[in-house]
Amino acid sequence: MRRRGLAPAAPAALFLLAFMVGPLLLMLYVSTLERGAFGGVVWDAHSLAAYEKLVFERDLVGRLALNPDYLAIFARSFQLAAITTTVTLAIGIPTALYMTMLPPRRAAQLLFLITVPFWTNLLVRNFAWILLLRNGGPIDGMLNRLGLVSGPIDILYTPFATGIGLVYSFLPYMILPIFVAMERIDRRLIEAAFDLGANRLRVLTRVVMPLAMPGIVAGGVLVFVPCLGAYVSPELLGGAKSMMIGNLIQAQFGASRNWPFGAALAMVLLVILLMGLGLLALAGRRRKSA
Amino acid sequence: MKSLFRFPGTATVAALGLAFLYLPILALLILSFNENDLITIWTGFSARWYRAVFTNADMLQAARNSLIVAACATLFGTAAATAATLGVARARAAWKAAVEGLLGLPILVPEIVTAVALLLLFVFVGFELGLLTVVIAHTVFCIPFAYYPIRARLAGLDPALSEAAADLYADPARRFLRIELPLLSPGIAAGAMLAFISSLGDFVITYFVAGPGATTLPVYIFGMIRIGITPEVNALSAVMLLASILLITIAFLLGRHSDKQSDKGNG
Numbered sequence: 340m341r342r343r344g345l346a347p348a349a350p351a352a353l354f355l356l357a358f359m360v361g362p363l364l365l366m367l368y369v370s371t372l373e374r375g376a377f378g379g380v381v382w383d384a385h386s387l388a389a390y391e392k393l394v395f396e397r398d399l400v401g402r403l404a405l406n407p408d409y410l411a412i413f414a415r416s417f418q419l420a421a422i423t424t425t426v427t428l429a430i431g432i433p434t435a436l437y438m439t440m441l442p443p444r445r446a447a448q449l450l451f452l453i454t455v456p457f458w459t460n461l462l463v464r465n466f467a468w469i470l471l472l473r474n475g476g477p478i479d480g481m482l483n484r485l486g487l488v489s490g491p492i493d494i495l496y497t498p499f500a501t502g503i504g505l506v507y508s509f510l511p512y513m514i515l516p517i518f519v520a521m522e523r524i525d526r527r528l529i530e531a532a533f534d535l536g537a538n539r540l541r542v543l544t545r546v547v548m549p550l551a552m553p554g555i556v557a558g559g560v561l562v563f564v565p566c567l568g569a570y571v572s573p574e575l576l577g578g579a580k581s582m583m584i585g586n587l588i589q590a591q592f593g594a595s596r597n598w599p600f601g602a603a604l605a606m607v608l609l610v611i612l613l614m615g616l617g618l619l620a621l622a623g624r625r626r627k628s629a
Numbered sequence: 630m631k632s633l634f635r636f637p638g639t640a641t642v643a644a645l646g647l648a649f650l651y652l653p654i655l656a657l658l659i660l661s662f663n664e665n666d667l668i669t670i671w672t673g674f675s676a677r678w679y680r681a682v683f684t685n686a687d688m689l690q691a692a693r694n695s696l697i698v699a700a701c702a703t704l705f706g707t708a709a710a711t712a713a714t715l716g717v718a719r720a721r722a723a724w725k726a727a728v729e730g731l732l733g734l735p736i737l738v739p740e741i742v743t744a745v746a747l748l749l750l751f752v753f754v755g756f757e758l759g760l761l762t763v764v765i766a767h768t769v770f771c772i773p774f775a776y777y778p779i780r781a782r783l784a785g786l787d788p789a790l791s792e793a794a795a796d797l798y799a800d801p802a803r804r805f806l807r808i809e810l811p812l813l814s815p816g817i818a819a820g821a822m823l824a825f826i827s828s829l830g831d832f833v834i835t836y837f838v839a840g841p842g843a844t845t846l847p848v849y850i851f852g853m854i855r856i857g858i859t860p861e862v863n864a865l866s867a868v869m870l871l872a873s874i875l876l877i878t879i880a881f882l883l884g885r886h887s888d889k890q891s892d893k894g895n896g
Contacts, residue, residue, distance in 0.1 A: 348716030348728050351709035351772050355731050358769050362746030363738070369749050379752075430649075433642035440635060449643070451881055456650045458823075459873040460830040462847045463866040466854055467653035470660055470863070477656060510650065539636060568739030570833050575854065585741045585833075592748065592837065605745040609738060616737070 363609070370602035380598050389603035409587065409604075416583040419498065419573075420566035423505040424513075427562050430506075431513035432555065436547065438514075439521040450518065457511035465504045465575045472500055472576070496578035504572030509565060513558040520554025521547065553623075560619065564612055584608055654870060661867035663860065678864035688865060691849035694760060698835075698845060699828040701764045706771025707821040713772070714779045715809065735770040743769065744837035751838060758840030766838045767828045774827050775820035782816025815883070822880035826873060 345352075373384040396406035434453075438446045456464065471478050474491035482488045494500050524547065532542045548555075570585035577583070584604065591601025662674050682688055710732075717728050735743060747766050756762055790812065794804045810817075832847040839848055846869060853862045 345716045345720045345724055345728065347712040348720070349712075351713035351776075352728050352731055354709060355734060355769065355772065358747065358750070358765055359734050359738070359743070360731070362750040363742075365749050365753055366742075366746040430642060430646045433636075433639040434646045436636055437639035437643040440639075449647075452647060453650065454881075455874055455877055456654065458826050458830075458877045459654070460832075460847060460866075460869050462830075462832045462850055463657070463869050464653060466850070466862070466866055467657040469854070469858060471653055471656050473858075507649070507653065510646065514646070543636065564737075565739060568741045570741050585739075588741050588745060589836075592745065598749070601745060602749065605742045609742050612739065 366602045367606055370599055370606045372599045374597050374599050379596075389597075389599040390607075392600055393603065393607065412582055412587050413584060415498070415581065416567055416569075416585075419502055419505060419581075419583065420563050420569075422502055423509060423566045424559055424563045426502075426506050427510050427513035428555070428559065430510060431517050431558060432548075432551075434514050435517035435521050435551075435554075436543075438518050439524075446522075450515075453511050453514050457515070461508055461571055462575075464507060465571050468500070468504050468507065468576055469495060472503070495576065496581075498577060498581035501573045501577035501581045501583070504576040505566050505569060508569070508572055509562040512561040512565070516557040516561060517551060517554040520551045520557075524550045556619065556623070560616065564616075567612065568608055657863060657870060658867050661860070661863040663863075678860040679868070681861050682864045682868060685861070687844075688846075688849060691844045691846045694763075694843055695829055695846040698760060698763050698767055698843075699825050702767035702771045702828045703775075703821050703825040705764075705768045706824045707775040707817060709768075710772050710775035710820060710824075711779055711810075711813065711817055713776060714783050714813070715805070717780075718783055732773055732776050734773075736773045740833040744834040747834065748837045758838060758843070760843045762838045762840070763835055763843050763845065766834050767831060770831070770834070771824035771828055775817075775824045778820040778823060779813060779816040782813050782819075786812050818883055819880060822876065822883070826876050826880075829876075830873065 369380055370389050371385050371387065372380045372382065373386050373388060375381050391403070392406075393409050394406065395403040398404055438449050441449065470476055472492075472495040473479070474493065474495070478494075479492045482492060483490075494503075528546055528550070529542055532546045537545065567583075568585050569583055570589060573581050573583040573586050574589075588601050588604045588608070591597045591604065595601075661678060662676065663678075713728070713732060717725050717732075720728065743766075747762075747769070750756075751758060751762050791804055791808055794808045799807065830847065831845075832851060835845050835848055836851065839845060844852075846865075850862065850865060850869070853859070853865070
C-alpha cells in the first residue's frame with residue numbers, strides 16, 4: 340500500500356484556511372466589537388451592540404425598544420427565497436423529467452442550452468431584465484398593445500421584479516441536480532410500475548419522485564442558499580422596499596459604515612444557513628437508516 | 630412502449646422554461662444594436678454603441694484587469710486543486726472528509742459573507758486593496774470550481790495505472806508527470822475553464838475587495854448601470870454575454886472531444 344498521504348493537498352488546504360476559515364473567524368470577532376466613531380471598528384472594545392441592533396433600538400434615554408425594521412428585511416429575504424425555490428421547483432421538476440425521457444443526444448443538447456445561462460454573467464443577466472421590465476420596454480409595450488393593461492406596468496423596482504430576477508438567476512441550479520438524479524433512475528423500475536398497472540400519476544408520485552428526491556433536495560439547497568444572500572437581483576431590480584439581507588450587509592460597508600453590524604448580519608446569515616443544512620443532513624441520514 | 634415514458638405537459642413546461650431563460654438574452658442582444666439612444670424603442674440597426682465600447686479607455690482598462698485576475702486566479706486555483714485531488718484521493722477517510730469540507734466551503738458560504746470576511750481580513754492585516762487582493766479572493770472560489778471536475782475525472786480512472794507505474798520504479802514526480810497529469814488533463818482543462826468563467830463573471834466579492842484602481846469589468850458595468858442605463862451599457866453587456874457563451878461552448882466541445890477520445894482509448 341503506497342500512501343502518498345495528504346501532502347499534495349496542503350497548498351489548497353492552507354490557502355483556504357488562511358483566506359476562508361481565517362476571515363470567517365475574524366468576521367465573528369469583528370461582530371463583537373464596537374463601531375469606531377468615524378466608521379471602521381475599535382479593535383479592543385467589545386460589545387454585543389451589533390447583535391442587539393438587529394432586534395432592538397435604543398431611544399434617546401438609552402432604553403431598549405423592539406425595532407422590527409431589520410427583522411422585516413430578514414423576513415422578506417426568507418419569503419423571497421422560499422417563493423423562488425417553489426417556482427424553480429415547479430419549472431425544474433417537469434423540465435428535468437422531460438429531459439430524462441429524451442434520447443441521450445437530445446438530452447445532452449438541452450442540458451447544454453440550460454447550462455449556458457448558468458455560466459453567463461449574473462450581473463448582465465439581471466440587467467437584461469431591467470430592459471425587459473421597464474416602463475416603455477418590450478413587455479410594457481406588448482401588454483399595452485394587446486389591451487391587457489392600460490398605462491405603464493410599473494413592475495420594475497418592486498419585490499415582484501426581484502423575484503423574477505432571482506428565479507431567472509437560479510433556475511439552472513434547480514434543473515441540473517434534479518436531472519442528474521432522474522437520469523440515474525433505473526428505467527426498469529418505471530417499466531415494472533407500468534406493468535403492474537400503475538398509471539402515469541402513480542408512477543410519478545410513487546416511483547420517480549421518491550427516487551429523484553436527493554436531486555430535488557440538492558436543487559432546493561442550491562437555490563435557497565444563494566437566494567437568501569442575494570445581492571445583485573434586489574439591488575438592480577428591486578426598489579427601496581425590497582431590500583434583502585445581502586443589500587443590508589453591503590450598506591454597512593458602504594453608506595452606513597457600521598462594520599460590526601455588517602459582520603454580525605453576515606454571521607447571522609451564515610449560522611442560519613449552516614443550521615438549516617445541518618438539519619437537512621440529519622434528516623437525510625435518518626431517512627437512509629429508516 | 631416508448632410513449633409510456635412521455636409525461637404529458639412536461640414538454641410544454643420545458644419549452645416555456647427554455648424561453649424564459651433565453652428571452653432576456655435575446656432582448657439584450659437585439660437592443661444592443663439599436664441605433665437610437667432611447668434604449669428600448671427600436672429605430673434601426675447600428676453598431677455605433679459597440680464602437681463606443683471598444684474605444685472607451687476606462688472599459689478597456691477594466692477588461693484588462695478582469696483578464697489579469699482571471700488568468701492568475703485560474704492558474705493558482707487549478708494548480709492547487711489538481712494537487713489537492715491527488716492528495717485527497719489517497720488520504721485516510723477522516724482527513725479526506727475534513728479537507729473536502731474545507732475545499733467546498735467557498736461554494737457553501739454565501740458570496741456576500743465571503744466578501745465581507747475577506748474585506749475584514751485585508752483591512753485587518755493591512756493589505757492595500759488592489760489587483761492582488763482581487764486575485765487572492767478569486768483564487769478562493771476558483772479552487773472548488775476547478776476541484777470538482779478534476780475529482781470527477783480521477784474517480785473514473787483506474788488506480789492500477791498509477792500503481793503499475795510505481796511497480797515499474799517510477800518515482801512520485803515521474804508518476805505524476807507521465808501518468809497522472811496526462812490522464813487527468815481533460816478534467817483539469819474543464820476545471821480551469823469553469824474557474825476562468827466564474828472569475829470573469831464574479832461581481833459581489835470583487836465589489837468588496839477591489840480597490841479604486843482594480844475595477845474589473847462586472848464592477849465597471851455595475852457602476853455604469855448605477856449612473857444610468859445607456860445604450861453603451863447594452864453593448865458592453867452584450868459583449869460580455871457573447872464572450873461567456875463562446876467560452877462555455879468551447880469548454881463543452883473540449884469536454885465532448887476528450888470523452889470521445891477516452892472512449893476510443895478504452896474500447
